[in-house]
Amino acid sequence: MKKLLFGLVIGTVVLFSACNNEDEIVPASDYAEPDFNVTVESVVTTDAAIEDAVESVEYEVDLFSGTTGAIDDLSSDASIEDQLKAGTRKQYRNRYRLGNMPDVNVDWNNGDFPRTITLDYGEETELENGRIISGIIEIVVSAPMNTEGATRTITFTGFSVDSLVVNGYIEKEVVSLEDGRVVHIVRDLVVTYPDGTEVEYYAEMERTWSQGMGTPFYHGDDVMGITGFATCKDSEGNEYTREIKEQLQKRGGCRYLVSGEVEYSANGLAFGSVNYGDGTCDNVATMNMARGQKQFRIGERVRERVQNRNQNNNGQ
DSSP: OHHHHHHHHHHHHHHHHHTTSTTSSOOGGGOOOOOOSBOHHHHHHHHHHHHHHHHHHHHHHHHHHSSHHHHHHHHHHHTTOSOBOTTOOHHHHTTBGGGOOOEEEEEOGGGOSOEEEEEEOTTOEEBTTSOEEEEEEEEEEOSOTTSTTOEEEEEEEEEEETTEEEEEEEEEEEEEOSSSEEEEEEEEEEEEOTTSOEEEEEEEEEEEEEEOTTOTTOOTTOEEEEEEEEEEEETTSOEEEEEEEEEEEEETTOSSEEEEEEEEEETTEEEEEEEEEESOOSSEEEEEETTEEEEEETTOOOOOBHHHHHHHHHTO
16 A cells, blocks of 8 residues: 555655646636546545545544643543543533443553543444444544644544544644644545445645634534645546645534535546535535536445446437
């Protein structure tokens, strides 16, 4: 995977250098038909579902480790308890169905750093919004979150979100504390669908937590903006790049991204985009591609081979 991702990163450097030349990327009004063995709709709906799942993972990580107050609170309890059993943290319980939150274990390192926070969701933990999380997240925190340069390294064991299995790691580094907090994120993941489809996913992003940091145990006022790019390759050999063209917005009170736009390209040619809406909390997004515009629901994945679609069209 590392060899593949190194190649993808090199390719991305070339691609994004070319993007500085206005004529290199086909305009949004004239999308290309990529040379994929599955339809554009298949690639885009698969990617949108993955982004939705990974964003939910990162938000879970931020809830338990994203502020100095949260880390200190968990560490204080860990100094007198070996494990924080599900439900003992009352400030988190309203996020989880019937208050059944994950088991939390904190290696508080006698008050020093690094500290390790382990979130164990067991066979199944359901959020109030209906999302199902299973398995273990481990978070290694290098320093207090109000410190520039502080990092969190996130790894997974037997972990899944809504039946999507997630392996690999995420690295988050605080790069600015002005106007909220800006975190640089590197994701190096493999996401596997129940049908066996795998997507190798490398991303570099920035997340700005602009509202809600002052209330670490109330999530409804959280607002986060997300920018960056990802390079992806699925197990059928389809390779593409996704770039956030208009900042994505995540709100703590909503399961889904509520606004922003992502553009997809392959070999320097844009082949589609997804618009996440106007700020309304729903799972509806709009896909634009050479074949036209279409609304779809985040998480409802299409997987159709180009050959099969052409045969269906010829038979009509």
